[in-house]
Amino acid sequence: MASNHKLVCARAARQQFGGAFQQAVRDYRWAKLAAATLKGLDAYLPDGLSFLPLSYLYDDEVARFAWEGAVMKENQDASTRPSSFRVLARTRPLQLSEVDEKLYESLSSEGGNHSIIVHDGRVHRDGRTIYTNHSRFCLDGVFPQDASNLQVYQEAAQPLLRSALQGERSTLIFFGQTGTGKTYTARGVLEVMTEEIFQNTQEVTLCCYEMAGTRGGREAFFDLLADRAQVKCLTGEDGNVHVRGAKQVLCRSAQDLEEAMAKAFEWRSSECTERNEASSRSHCILELHFPSGSLGSVPGLLRIVDLAGSERNFETQMHSRSMAERGGLINYSLLMLKECARVMHKQMKQLGEKTEDLHVPFRRSRLTHLLRSSFTDPSHQTTVVATLSPSPTDVEHSLNTLQHVGMMRSARAWEDNTVNATTVAEGETSGAAGGFDVVQGRGRALHSKLQDARKGQLNLHAFQMKTQVGGSIIKKYEGDSAKLETFIDARWHRELKVKVQEDLWVLRDADMEATQVLTSWRQEQWTASKAHDLHRWDAKMLQNFLKSLELPGEVRIPSTMTGAQLKRLGPRGLVALCSDAATADALQLALHGERQRDALAAAAHRSRNARMTALGNHKVHAAVEEPSDFVDVDFVVGEAASAAP
Known part of the structure; x- marks a missing residue:
């Protein structure tokens, strides 16, 4: 995990060079559109030939990445795959304030492939290279940005409601960072759900409580329908977890249910943070108990969980001690929610094999203890809706959210299709999962824990990057002794297929x-930046420049003269080439303007390079602070490009 300071530098890089990263997003989207268009040529061309035009138009990595998402679609059957634990994602649109700041969209969705693409713009540590990591996370379903709450309800909540009306137990969980619309989506779904509830039953019992931190670093449950009176979470005789002592409100109409929910939401804990003026700082749980006889013979339960938003350390600098404690409890409970789902799926995959039973650690957190049946009862229907922000300043949050909910899925691409290193060497493949100790793929999906441990060494020892495959570290000791250590960086290696130790190499949490x-x-x-440098103009560029001027007279410059030759003429030489003095003065004034634009473009180029170097060295203040002679890089370079002859 990168340090907080480096994450701040990454966010600053996306703001400083937003135009470049936005172009990378456009490249992917255009490549995906082109791949979908070229797919129709497969019936008329030999195998693999339809991909060639795409590889010539775009970067090879981007072309292959878009081809796999638009044509191969390995995750296209995710929505039809039977599973009692589903993971969906909803991306909100850019807010007005983000549009005013001219931020670009850092997320893309592949509806046909049920996946989310995160475009992570970065500045390399060499201070000269700027690049974008495109990461694909495959889920069970994704919602477009213009999806309504009705669409979210029909896909995520309606099957759970019908299951509860049949006498089953089901859970709907909203997961995501602060400010991505979890509470907005949850309340929108509840509004639509309320209308359908009373079309199938005459009454429903409501319980609403929250799980929040208390003094002493512990968590407790508070009844939101009884002025936040504390209640207990206990395991009943049926093996399910119940909240004892919570007030139950019997609702016989949609209006009764809406009024009861509105009263409960007023008591929910919220605080002002850097990310949100009214951030939910507790997990809100709403339970709808359906009486027997609605559509089934036994009572049903639908539990709706609006989780508190996760926040990173570098966005909690203004938090008090109590806020920090509650934030730590929130993040820990979210971590255990992911871990319980991961262990549950791993245990299901090992059924029938001679392996030890894996215990789902649901007792490690009060939240997972409450949701115990979601991990232990195969008939319990659970749906997780992850909410995401498309802002480039929230890329780390989006990656964190998708990595967590991705672990909750029952079918991960790198778990089901892991290739054993031995069989790869023999030219064979195996569909059996090989675990975390097998490295496979193009190499871009690899991440080295060892390299993370060496981050501090790079600041203390001489480091020399030799190729994109690896480099070397020189460790200097007392005296004249030194040790040279060479390594292979799998993050830049395309064809690495070796078996390594679990604590050394791990697969990235992205599917591709x-x-x-x-x-x-x-x-x-x-x-x-060199468009206005007269010394670099050839004869054609010089003639185009003269044609763009509105001179009073005629200029007799040879068609073979270059900018460097014109620059050496001087004022007297220019007068000799012009038909009159007024034309000579106008030409000299135009050339003086070009020299000024060239100076501004050169200053802008130096400023951009200095900022890139500072961000590569993780000196965010040097990159963000504006000196007295600050030059607007994007404006000057844009002017230079538009005015270029």
Whole structure:
């Protein structure tokens, strides 16, 4: 896990070079559209030939990444796969304040493949390379940004409601960072659900309580229908967990249910944070108990859980001690929710095999203890809706959310399709899961714990990156002794297929990754910064410049003269080439303007390079602070590109 300081630098990089990262997002989206178009040529072309145009138009990694998401669609049957534990995702649109700041969308959705793409813009530690990591997370379903609460209800909540009306137990969980619309989505779903409830039953019993931290670093349950009176969470004789002492409100109409829920929500704990003026700082649980005879013979239960938003350490600098304690409890309970789901799926995959039974650690957290039946009862229907923010400043949050909910899925691509290193060497493949100790794939989806441990060493010892495959570290000791240690960095290795130890290499939590180095953007910036350098103009560029001027007279410059030759003429030489003095003065004024634009473009180029170097060295203040002679890089370079002859 990268340090908080480095994460702040990454966010600053996306703000400083938003135009470049936005172009990388466009490249992926256009590549995906082109891949879907070229798919229709498969019937007329030999195998693999339809992919070639895409590889010529876009970066090879981006082309292959888009092809796999738009054509191969390995996760397209996710919505039809039977599972009692489903994971969905909803992305909110950019807010007005984010649009005013000219932020770009860092998330893309693949509806046909049921996956979310995170576009993570970064500056490399060399201070010269800017790149984007495209990470694909496959889920059981994704909602587009324009999806309504009705669509979310029909896909996520309606099957659970019908199951509860049949006398079963079901749970709907809303998961995500602060400010992504969890509570908005939850209340919108409840509004739609209330209308359908009383179309199938005449009454329903409501319980609403929250789980929040108390003094002493512990968690407790508080009844939101009884002025936050404390209640207990106990296991009943039936093996299910119940909240004892909670007030139950009998509702016989939609209006009664809406009024009871509104009263409960008024008592929910919330605090002002850096991310949200009214952030929910507790897990809110709403239970709907259906009487026997609604559509089934036994009582049914639908539990709706609106989880508190997760926050990173670098966004909690203004938190008090009590807020920090509650935040730690929230993050721990969310971590255990992911861990219980992961162990549950792993245990299901080992059924029938001669392995030891895996115990689901639901007692490690009060939240997972309450949701025990979601992990231990196969008939219990559970749906998790992850809410995401498309803002580039929230990329770390989006990755964290998707990594957590991705672990909750019953079918992960890298778990079901892991290739054994021995069989790869023999040219064979095996569908059996090989665990975390098998490295496979193109190499972009690999991450080295050892490299994370060496982050501090890079600041203390001489480091020399030799190739994109690896490098070396020189460890200097007392005296003249030194030790050279060479390593292979699998994050940059495309064809690495070896078996290593579990504590050394682990697979990234994304199902697929592609790294796009923005070399074309750097070349465009360099070209634009030199667009007004008269010394670099060839004869054609000089003639185009003269044609763009509105001179009073005629200029007799040879068609073979370059900008460097014109620059050496001086004022007298220019007068000799012009038909009159007024034309010579106008030409000299135009050339003086070009020299000023060239100075501004050069200053902008230096400023951009300095900021990139500072961010590569994780010096965020040096990159963000504006000096007295600050030059607007994007404006100057844009002007240079538009005014280039």
